[in-house]
Amino acid sequence: MIPMLSKNSVSMRDPKRVEQILTSMRNAGPSTLQVISDFDMTLTRFAHNGKRCPTSHNILDNSKLISEDCKAKLKNLLDTYYPIEIDSTRSVEEKLPLMVEWWTKAHELLVQQKISKDHLALAVRESEAMLRDGYQQFFDHLHQISVPLLIFSAGIGDVLEEVIRQAGVFHPNVKVFSNYMDFDESGVLQAFKGELIHIYNKREGALLNTEHFKELQSRYNVLLLGDSLGDLNMADGVMNLQNVLKIGYLNDKVDERRESYLKSYDIILEKDETMDVPNAILFYIT
Ligand code: TMP
Ligand code: MG
Numbered sequence: 001m002i003p004m005l006s007k008n009s010v011s012m013r014d015p016k017r018v019e020q021i022l023t024s025m026r027n028a029g030p031s032t033l034q035v036i037s038d039f040d041m042t043l044t045r046f047a048h049n050g051k052r053c054p055t056s057h058n059i060l061d062n063s064k065l066i067s068e069d070c071k072a073k074l075k076n077l078l079d080t081y082y083p084i085e086i087d088s089t090r091s092v093e094e095k096l097p098l099m100v101e102w103w104t105k106a107h108e109l110l111v112q113q114k115i116s117k118d119h120l121a122l123a124v125r126e127s128e129a130m131l132r133d134g135y136q137q138f139f140d141h142l143h144q145i146s147v148p149l150l151i152f153s154a155g156i157g158d159v160l161e162e163v164i165r166q167a168g169v170f171h172p173n174v175k176v177f178s179n180y181m182d183f184d185e186s187g188v189l190q191a192f193k194g195e196l197i198h199i200y201n202k203r204e205g206a207l208l209n210t211e212h213f214k215e216l217q218s219r220y221n222v223l224l225l226g227d228s229l230g231d232l233n234m235a236d237g238v239m240n241l242q243n244v245l246k247i248g249y250l251n252d253k254v255d256e257r258r259e260s261y262l263k264s265y266d267i268i269l270e271k272d273e274t275m276d277v278p279n280a281i282l283f284y285i286t
Pocket of ligand 2: 038039
């Protein structure tokens with residue numbers, strides 16, 4: 001029904017079910033749709049020309065705003081905890097406290113760096129962050145048809161907003177739940193605001209934002225995009241949920257993780273650096 005779903009990178013546990021959901025969403029129309037997406041490694045590229053692209057945290061980690069000593073410490077954290085994040089042999093219960101530990105330590109280090117709000121835009125401009133190919137069509141189309149896009153990220157809100165602003169696609173239909181920086185009166189980072197969002201508490205994060213979902217009550221169909229198994233819970237706050245189609249980018253440790261991704265996502269995209277499939281689906285259902 002959608003030729004793009006025959007692309008090499010696509011796998012589906014149950015193509016018939018995907019077809020049913022797509023038909024139901026198409027019949028219900030764009031006024032019933034909302035899109036909920038993770039940011040890092042879902043809307044942004046995982047790699048480009050064989051080199052890893054940065055997450056929103058990494059944009060700061062690699063920037064001039066961080067001392068060499070702190071860079072080494074952050075790199076050390078990444079080398080310790082990222083392999084745990086993607087380890088398919090450990091359970092979420094085992095990983096959760098370790099992920100909280102990673103986020104907590106990384107944020108503590110960032111806060112020590114006296115990062116100035118005014119320098120964030122330049123750090124993003126000088127970074128190698130890249131949205132996936134086809135991002136413009138994705139953001140512009142959703143804006144044109146007035147479908148809300150919620151970006152739900154365990155990254156850094158101030159940084160990711162700047163990425164989408166500089167790409168020229170921070171349209172009014174985009175809303176972000178993320179970790180936001182708290183600056184003192186002279187514009188220096190002093191803490192992070194509110195409850196920490198890490199990769200395994202997106203459900204709790206969603207439930208803290210009931211107002212947002214209340215406003216979108218009539219949008220009972222959800223297209224969900226993620227790259228981690230923690231992203232599967234991003235639609236848990238949606239009211240009157242009727243259909244949810246979950247698309248998962250499988251970027252790393254593909255062979256080890258394929259089975260668990262196929263079980264939990266409706267469509268998986270293996271080593272696919274583009275928005276081709278989400279775009280094709282959006283054009284089909286709207
Ligand atoms: P998310 O994509 O689910 O929102 O999660 C954010 C990603 O950020 C997750 O894949 C881990 C990564 N990360 C870093 O790259 N550096 C860090 O310091 C931390 C805490 C997370
Ligand atoms: Mg991600």
